[in-house]
Amino acid sequence: MEILETAAALQARAETWRREGRRIGFVPTMGALHEGHLQLVHAAAQQNDVVIVSVFVNPTQFNNTEDFKMYPRVLGSDTELLRSSGCTALFAPTPEQMYPQPAVLKFDFGPLERVMEGAHRPGHFNGVATVVSKLFHLSRPHRAYFGQKDWQQVAIVRQMVQDLSFDLELVAAPTVRETDGLAMSSRNRRLSAEARALAPRLYEALQLAKQRLVAGPAVAQTEATAFLHQFPEIELEYLEVADARTLQPTIEPGHDVVICLAAWLGGVRLIDNVVVPAS
Numbered sequence: 001m002e003i004l005e006t007a008a009a010l011q012a013r014a015e016t017w018r019r020e021g022r023r024i025g026f027v028p029t030m031g032a033l034h035e036g037h038l039q040l041v042h043a044a045a046q047q048n049d050v051v052i053v054s055v056f057v058n059p060t061q062f063n064n065t066e067d068f069k070m071y072p073r074v075l076g077s078d079t080e081l082l083r084s085s086g087c088t089a090l091f092a093p094t095p096e097q098m099y100p101q102p103a104v105l106k107f108d109f110g111p112l113e114r115v116m117e118g119a120h121r122p123g124h125f126n127g128v129a130t131v132v133s134k135l136f137h138l139s140r141p142h143r144a145y146f147g148q149k150d151w152q153q154v155a156i157v158r159q160m161v162q163d164l165s166f167d168l169e170l171v172a173a174p175t176v177r178e179t180d181g182l183a184m185s186s187r188n189r190r191l192s193a194e195a196r197a198l199a200p201r202l203y204e205a206l207q208l209a210k211q212r213l214v215a216g217p218a219v220a221q222t223e224a225t226a227f228l229h230q231f232p233e234i235e236l237e238y239l240e241v242a243d244a245r246t247l248q249p250t251i252e253p254g255h256d257v258v259i260c261l262a263a264w265l266g267g268v269r270l271i272d273n274v275v276v277p278a279s
Helices: 007-019 035-047 065-070 075-083 116-120 124-139 148-163 186-190 193-198 200-215 217-228
Strands: 002-004 024-029 050-055 089-091 143-147 169-173 234-243 257-265 268-276
Touching: 002 007, 007 024, 007 050, 007 089, 007 124, 024 035, 024 124, 035 050, 035 143, 035 169, 050 075, 050 124, 075 089, 089 124, 116 124, 116 148, 116 234, 116 257, 124 148, 143 148, 148 169, 148 257, 148 268, 186 268, 193 200, 200 217, 200 234, 200 257, 200 268, 217 234, 217 257
Parallel strands: 002 089, 024 050, 024 143, 050 089, 143 169
Antiparallel strands: 234 257, 257 268
């Protein structure tokens, strides 16, 4: 496995592979890798000739300075995990490599980013789109792999790929969970023992909302919210029932439903979702 630290090195390597006719799979991450990330890498290795994994904690997508400071950074252990996962090249740049000058361009994804994460984290998706578009330009992938735990992010990136005509296939993989249902996340390692014990209640709330959809989205949302309010240690930021494609509260006929939430537990912010296929 190669370790690339500069944008120029990544770009040159990707261009070489392209000229050789090799298909490139790309997995963008912010590090603190877990089994969910590794499954994306394994899938990329199975479907492509070479795999690039980026590890970069992107400052422009954090609107909370403390959250950015506290985000786990464990490049050494990430590197060891990737060596045996099918990764061909690890791209681990500094902020100066990714942003040699401040980005001026602003992305606006309209209704897709006016809800949920976008509503609670102003500027977040502008930062996501900026760094992902830069990484796409540098790595020139044929396929890019994202986890469905970040459902809204996948929707935003899919829109960006379409609008900017990126020549790649976006692959979204199902959320990987712990045995008690908690969605795997890099932030989980920051949970105290008490918060970790409570964290599975988030998935239970999503499952309750899924079951109660038969009574309508409003009932599902109300009952799942009430369930979480039983636990004062869980500070619910939002729990929304939405059209899985548009992310709007009105469910279009024939569209899947997505139930998304974000909550704080002991100073750690977690997100999760479940998708309910159209009946």
